[in-house]
Amino acid sequence: MQTGFIEGGGRVVAAAGWQGSYRSAATTPLEPAEIMAGHLLFVAFRLLTSNAAFVVVMAAFGVSKGWWVIATLPAALLTGLAFATPIAAWAVGLRSPSKMNSAFRFVLMPMYMFSGTFFALDQLPHWLRVAANALPLTQGVELCRSLSLGSATSLEVLGRGAYLLALAIGGIAVARLTYRRRLHP
Amino acid sequence: MSGAVLVEARGLTKTYPPRNGDAQGHRAVDGIDFELGRGEAFGFLGPNGAGKASTMRRVAAISPVSGGSLRVLGMDPARDGPEIRGRIGVVPQDDCLDRELTVRENLYIYGRYFGLSKAVIRERLADLLALLEDKADEQVEALSGGMRRRLTIARSLINEPEILLLDEPTTGLDPQARHVLWDRLFRLKQEGVTLILTTHYMDEAEQLCDRLAVMDGGKIVAEGSPRELIDAHVTREVLELRFPTGEQEDASTRLRDGGVGGRVELLPDRVVVYTDDGEAALAMRTHCRSSRSPHSSAGPPSRTSSSS
Numbered sequence: 176m177q178t179g180f181i182e183g184g185g186r187v188v189a190a191a192g193w194q195g196s197y198r199s200a201a202t203t204p205l206e207p208a209e210i211m212a213g214h215l216l217f218v219a220f221r222l223l224t225s226n227a228a229f230v231v232v233m234a235a236f237g238v239s240k241g242w243w244v245i246a247t248l249p250a251a252l253l254t255g256l257a258f259a260t261p262i263a264a265w266a267v268g269l270r271s272p273s274k275m276n277s278a279f280r281f282v283l284m285p286m287y288m289f290s291g292t293f294f295a296l297d298q299l300p301h302w303l304r305v306a307a308n309a310l311p312l313t314q315g316v317e318l319c320r321s322l323s324l325g326s327a328t329s330l331e332v333l334g335r336g337a338y339l340l341a342l343a344i345g346g347i348a349v350a351r352l353t354y355r356r357r358l359h360p
Numbered sequence: 361m362s363g364a365v366l367v368e369a370r371g372l373t374k375t376y377p378p379r380n381g382d383a384q385g386h387r388a389v390d391g392i393d394f395e396l397g398r399g400e401a402f403g404f405l406g407p408n409g410a411g412k413a414s415t416m417r418r419v420a421a422i423s424p425v426s427g428g429s430l431r432v433l434g435m436d437p438a439r440d441g442p443e444i445r446g447r448i449g450v451v452p453q454d455d456c457l458d459r460e461l462t463v464r465e466n467l468y469i470y471g472r473y474f475g476l477s478k479a480v481i482r483e484r485l486a487d488l489l490a491l492l493e494d495k496a497d498e499q500v501e502a503l504s505g506g507m508r509r510r511l512t513i514a515r516s517l518i519n520e521p522e523i524l525l526l527d528e529p530t531t532g533l534d535p536q537a538r539h540v541l542w543d544r545l546f547r548l549k550q551e552g553v554t555l556i557l558t559t560h561y562m563d564e565a566e567q568l569c570d571r572l573a574v575m576d577g578g579k580i581v582a583e584g585s586p587r588e589l590i591d592a593h594v595t596r597e598v599l600e601l602r603f604p605t606g607e608q609e610d611a612s613t614r615l616r617d618g619g620v621g622g623r624v625e626l627l628p629d630r631v632v633v634y635t636d637d638g639e640a641a642l643a644m645r646t647h648c649r650s651s652r653s654p655h656s657s658a659g660p661p662s663r664t665s666s667s668s
Contacts, residue, residue: 195456201422202450203473203519204442359441360376360423 176258176312178225180283182218183259184275187266190214191357197267198358207354211267215260215347222255223248239323246322250336254315257339260346267350267357286312314338366523366554367396367419371428374414388414390578391428398522401545401555403569405562411578412558413453416525419556421445433522446474449521453528455512459501463492463511466500471518481518488514491544506537513544524548526557530564542567595622597638601631 190196200210226248233239239247266275287293289303290312296304307313318335321327374389389411396402404412417423418430421437421444430437432444458466467488471481489496491514495507503511509529516524529545530538545568549555559565565572566586574582574589582589599622603611612626615633622635635641 195452195454196458198452199456199470199515200473202420202445202448202452203470204446204475205473206442358422360417 176254176283176287176315178222179218179255179257179259180262180279182221183215183263184266184278185272187214187263188269188272188275191267192270201358207358208351210358211263211347211350211354214263215256218259218263219252219256222252222259226251226255233323240325243325243327244323246327247319250318250322251315253336253339253343254312254319257311257315257342257346260343260350262346264346264350264353267353286310289313291316311339311342364398365395365431366398366433367394367556368431369394369415369418369428370430372415372418372425372430373427374411374418374423375426387578389418392573392575392578392580394573394580394583396523396554396556398554399549399552400571401549401557401569403565403572404556404558404575405560405565405572406558406575407560410575412575413527414578415575416527416556416558419523420448420450420525446519447522449516449519449524451509451512451516451524451526451529453531455508457500457508457511457515460499462497462499463503464489464496466511467515467518470515474519476519484518484520488517504537506533506540509533509537509541510544513541517548521553523554523556526555528558528560531560538564595634596636597641599633599635599638599641601633602629603631 191198197210200213201207205213229251230239230244230247234244262278269275289299289307290310291307292312296307296313299307314335318327318332318339321331370393371391372389372393373387373391376386376388378385392411392415394402404410404415406412414423418425418437419432421432421441424438433447435444437444458469461469464485467485468481471484476484491510492507495503495511500508500511513526513529526545530541533541542564545555545557549568555568557564557568569586571585572583572589573580582593584592601611601615608631609626612624612631615631616624622633622641625632625634633641
């Protein structure tokens with residue numbers, strides 16, 4: 176999530192704004208949707224490489240069991256993209272990075288706390304647990320955790336995977352519009 | 361193809377959606393007509409916010425028109441945007457270079473955006489790098505403003521464009537760097553590249569452009585060759601008179617009434633008389649002088665300050 180946010184958020188604001196990378200690319204035959212696709216490919220690359228480093232460390236310290244740990248790579252990629260694409264869709268329209276900082280403080284950080292990343296969700300009161308379960312990060316964390324421990328059921332993988340995929344695709348659909356609006360005003 | 365029309369605009373209009381409580385929206389370009397032939401150098405002149413850059417964005421096919429018609433290289437920017445952009449070079453106002461990359465890498469990546477092969481880019485790099493002296497492997501961050509501008513121009517030539525769009529190409533550069541760029545642009549023009557540029561500077565417009573359109577408030581208010589515009593709108597000399605504080609308004613009225621000749625304009629800090637003979641106007645002024653003499657200077661209109 177954090178990598179998805181950093182590479183799909185602040186970097187998009189900079190490229191569309193003061194850095195000008197998008198503006199210079201927009202004057203070439205590239206279409207806004209292609210520029211967006213290029214950026215998302217870069218985000219995917221960053222997600223995969225940083226996830227791979229985590230997997231290596233987990234395997235080296237014997238945290239995960241068996242070859243299933245490899246399956247966390249696409250799962251973590253999907254989780255990262257589920258955040259990166261909607262955030263990029265929003266970020267491309269921003270004129271300054273200050274809103275991005277607020278989003279990190281007031282949306283991302285609380286989500287971090289209540290998504291079962293650091294402590295088990297059973298410790299939360301019932302109503303908060305229901306809300307936490309609906310968070311995309313909870314779904315991503317559970318998906319990766321169960322895959323790395325080899326305890327995942329196919330129904331669970333499909334359900335959580337579909338939820339994250341819907342977010343990632345929804346993000347791309349909106350980003351196609353917002354990229355065009357910003358780059359071809 | 362010499363003399364062919366490359367850009368044709370009829371009633372070109374661009375309205376931006378309302379922002380910050382402005383209910384009407386902003387009409388940046390307001391129904392302008394112009395035509396541009398192959399090999400021509402065409403300039404848009406005017407103050408900030410006049411609609412020059414907005415017009416350029418339409419021609420560059422990076423922003424849809426709101427009204428009127430526009431053909432670029434015989435194509436419709438709304439439908440054939442990528443193809444038009446493939447045959448145009450753009451030098452944006454802020455360079456938009458990748459500062460962490462070297463000069464060579466900047467050119468290479470931009471060339472790849474056009475789908476050019478490595479071999480083709482390598483071949484063109486040899487020519488383009490000549491513009492940048494020995495800086496090929498320096499990081500853009502370390503380059504001077506003039507050198508960055510040269511790189512931006514080199515970058516815009518990587519696809520061997522038929523039309524080169526330059527948005528305020530020399531704003532912020534020192535006089536020497538400006539002359540180097542003018543020289544380069546002049547040579548490009550001689551090589552048959554069609555230039556469209558925006559500028560605030562009269563001298564730049566006169567140096568580079570065959571034809572000029574003066575824009576204000578989204579409209580073209582005057583059009584013609586630099587010579588025609590000067591003949592029609594600029595007097596041979598401009599007399600500038602400075603009066604003590606408080607006497608300026610009276611003095612300008614007296615000048616007008618006293619038949620000093622030419623047009624009299626009252627500015628916050630001085631009175632300007634547009635005339636063909638500054639000395640005669642000054643002599644006339646002494647007939648209707650007040651008790652205190654003004655500081656005066658007469659001479660040919662300075663190109664940067666004559667804004668009529």
